[in-house]
Structure formats: structure tokens, C-alpha cells
Amino acid sequence: MATPKPRVKVPKTASPGEVVTIKTLISHEMESGQRRDQDGNTIPRRIINSFTCTFDGVPVFSCDIEPAISANPYFEFAAKVEKSGTFAFEWVDDDGSVYSTEAAIEVK
Amino acid sequence: MNNAKTGLAATLALAVGLAAVGPAHSDPVDDTLVIDGELEMVTRVKAPEGHPFDEVISGWHYRTDETRALEADTFQNPGMLYTQRGEEVWNTVEGEAGKSCASCHEDASASMKGVGAHYPKWNAAAGKPFNLELQINDCRVSNMQAEPYKFDDPDQKALVTFVKHQSLGMPMQIDLSEGEMQQWWERGKERYYLRMGQLNLACATCHENYNGNYIRADHLSQGNVNGFPTYRLKQANMVSLHNRFRGCIRDTRAEQPKAFSDDLMALEVYVTWRGTGLSIETPAVRQ
Numbered sequence: 001m002a003t004p005k006p007r008v009k010v011p012k013t014a015s016p017g018e019v020v021t022i023k024t025l026i027s028h029e030m031e032s033g034q035r036r037d038q039d040g041n042t043i044p045r046r047i048i049n050s051f052t053c054t055f056d057g058v059p060v061f062s063c064d065i066e067p068a069i070s071a072n073p074y075f076e077f078a079a080k081v082e083k084s085g086t087f088a089f090e091w092v093d094d095d096g097s098v099y100s101t102e103a104a105i106e107v108k
Numbered sequence: 109m110n111n112a113k114t115g116l117a118a119t120l121a122l123a124v125g126l127a128a129v130g131p132a133h134s135d136p137v138d139d140t141l142v143i144d145g146e147l148e149m150v151t152r153v154k155a156p157e158g159h160p161f162d163e164v165i166s167g168w169h170y171r172t173d174e175t176r177a178l179e180a181d182t183f184q185n186p187g188m189l190y191t192q193r194g195e196e197v198w199n200t201v202e203g204e205a206g207k208s209c210a211s212c213h214e215d216a217s218a219s220m221k222g223v224g225a226h227y228p229k230w231n232a233a234a235g236k237p238f239n240l241e242l243q244i245n246d247c248r249v250s251n252m253q254a255e256p257y258k259f260d261d262p263d264q265k266a267l268v269t270f271v272k273h274q275s276l277g278m279p280m281q282i283d284l285s286e287g288e289m290q291q292w293w294e295r296g297k298e299r300y301y302l303r304m305g306q307l308n309l310a311c312a313t314c315h316e317n318y319n320g321n322y323i324r325a326d327h328l329s330q331g332n333v334n335g336f337p338t339y340r341l342k343q344a345n346m347v348s349l350h351n352r353f354r355g356c357i358r359d360t361r362a363e364q365p366k367a368f369s370d371d372l373m374a375l376e377v378y379v380t381w382r383g384t385g386l387s388i389e390t391p392a393v394r395q
Contacts, residue, residue, distance in 0.1 A: 003196065005192060023183055027189050
């Protein structure tokens with residue numbers, strides 16, 4: 001539907017060593033490549049094929065995404081934070097586009 | 109009345125008891141809707157004068173724990189994706205005049221704040237009440253010189269959702285003193301109590317006499333409209349108010365009036381009045 005637009009939810013603050021929950025969502029068709037249009041032609045596959053999250057350059061979470069993942073993929077995962085920093089998120093589209101966003105967290 | 113209600117509920121509870129589904133009683137859930145832990149919504153309010161109920165209750169109270177939780181978190185609420193899409197539509201130039209909604213109305217978070225909470229409104233030029241859909245179509249034709257949306261065009265639903273979302277948490281309140289709104293209210297009231305279809309049901313049969321009871325697996329609410337357009341899990345999509353009206357009427361096996369027809373506009377005026385004071389919940393999440 002819409003132009004892919006990422007959203008993330010990261011707590012603004014945390015205490016050292018706390019395990020925080022991170023939620024991410026991106027609007028995307030996730031066209032599987034299995035469907036056909038009204039004329040019977042295959043609709044070409046176009047999905048987000050990978051997702052990564054890093055914290056100041058250190059990998060936190062990453063995964064490959066396959067065609068069976070439904071539209072608007074949502075990921076929720078936990079991360080332990082020791083110091084203030086920035087989470088960077090990246091989604092890679094089949095057409096080569098990369099959608100990214102960031103969220104800072106303050107540890108005190 | 110109350111006894112009859114409890115009796116029916118008890119029978120239903122017995123019937124489903126073995127399968128261990130469904131709550132033991134069917135009163136609306138006692139809970140508070142707070143969006144993202146910040147915005148507290150009015151989901152129960154004293155009914156306006158002349159209302160058959162003492163208290164007006166949002167349909168949110170009639171849904172399961174999981175569905176209620178979806179609405180309370182804008183991150184989880186699938187309807188927010190359509191709000192996002194609506195914002196794009198708002199900023200998209202269409203039509204001969206080379207304008208978008210934003211060309212005139214600019215920032216929707218300021219210009220549309222509270223607007224959706226006061227529709228339907230009397231439109232003197234058309235001689236009938238206008239809801240947001242009709243108002244937007246009128247604007248598209250006369251100001252943007254664009255094609256009016258067909259009923260339930262995905263962009264229409266997204267745009268209405270976006271505009272109405274700008275009034276999130278504000279009380280729904282329509283002005284019946286304008287033009288002939290009072291007559292339309294009367295007409296809507298008649299429609300509300302009119303039995304129709306092979307099943308011989310009026311809106312009031314379920315939503316007034318039997319709200320709180322189950323109709324098969326469905327927990328009947330008061331049928332308030334403060335959450336429309338609503339994200340319905342059943343359709344996995346946004347559902348507009350007139351789509352829901354038509355769906356309900358179809359289920360009584362009556363002939364369905366057309367969307368935005370005089371019958372349904374009158375009904376919208378009346379039903380909106382019945383929910384006076386409830387917070388706008390768009391996009392609400394329902395079963």
C-alpha cells in the first residue's frame with residue numbers, strides 16, 4: 001500500500017544492564033511472487049529480504065526474511081544495554097532500496 | 109428486561125460451557141482505555157437527554173482482552189498503517205487544479221484537529237447532512253477539480269481515517285440546531301426502530317434491547333460509531349461506517365440502501381447523536 005515507512009519503539013531511558021524490549025514495524029506489501037494478476041501473469045516477487053539492528057555498530061539482531069512473511073513485517077526483540085548509545089535499524093528491499101531509521105537510548 | 113437478559117446469557121453460557129469458551133457473564137468489561145499510556149479516553153459517559161440509556165458505552169468495552177490491547181497501543185494497532193497512508197493521500201496533488209488537501213488545509217494536525225468529531229454537519233448548499241466522505245468528495249470536485257472517490261475507495265478510507273484520527277480523544281458532538289438536522293435526526297430515529305428484512309430486526313433489537321448479550325459468538329455492543337472508520341480483524345482492513353450499516357442490514361436479510369443515501373445519512377446523524385460525548389477512537393480495533 002503505502003511507501004515503506006519504518007517505525008520503531010525503543011525506551012528513551014534505561015538503567016545499566018537493563019534488558020529493554022524493542023519493537024519494529026515497516027509498512028510493506030511483501031509481494032510473495034506466488035500470486036497472479038487478473039490476466040494470469042505472475043506478480044513479480046518484491047519483499048523485504050533482510051532486517052538488521054545494530055547498537056553503535058555492534059550487531060544486536062538480524063534475520064533473513066522469506067516470502068512467507070506477511071505484509072507489514074513486525075519484529076519484537078530484547079537487548080541488554082550497558083551504556084548510552086544509538087540503535088540503528090535497516091531493512092533491505094528486493095529492489096535494492098534500503099530503509100533505515102535510528103533511535104537513541106540514554107542509560108543512567 | 110434485566111432478568112430476560114441474564115436468563116439468555118445463562119443459557120448461552122451453559123451451551124458453550126463444555127467447550128470452555130466465552131466469559132461467564134456478558135456485561136461490558138470494566139476497563140480504562142489509555143492510548144500509549146498517555147491519552148485517557150472517555151469510553152463511558154452519561155447519555156444525552158432523551159436517550160434510552162443512562163450511560164453510553166463505547167464498543168471497546170465489549171471486545172476481548174487481546175483486541176482491547178491492540179487499540180491501546182498505536183504501535184500494535186493495525187489501523188495506524190492506514191492513518192499513515194491517509195497522510196500520504198493528504199499530501200498528494202490530484203486533479204486539474206493541481207492541489208492536494210495540504211495545499212489549502214496545510215498541516216492536518218492543526219487544521220483538522222476536532223473537525224472529525226463534529227460530523228455529520230448540515231450542508232446548506234446540498235440541503236442534507238454531510239459526513240466526512242461527502243465533504244471530502246465535495247472538496248475534491250469543487251476545489252481540486254478531481255474525480256470524487258467511489259464508495260470505499262482505499263484512498264477514501266485512508267483519508268477519512270487520517271482526518272478523523274486528528275480528533276483522537278475528543279468528544280463526539282454534533283450540532284442538531286443547524287439547518288434541518290433535527291428533521292434528519294427524527295428520520296434516522298425512525299429508521300433505527302424500523303424492523304426490516306426476513307429476520308424482522310431493527311437496529312434497536314440488537315443494539316438497544318440486547319446489547320451485552322451474545323448473538324452467536326458476537327458480543328453485541330450499543331452500536332456506537334465513535335471508532336469509525338474501524339479496523340476490523342474479521343476483514344483485516346478498515347471498515348467505513350456505511351459499509352458497516354450495509355453489512356448489518358444485509359444480515360437482517362433486508363434490501364440494502366446505497367451508501368450515503370438519505371436513509372443512511374439520516375441513520376448516521378441519529379446514531380452519532382446516540383454516542384454523544386464518547387471520545388473519537390479512530391482507528392478503533394474491533395472483532
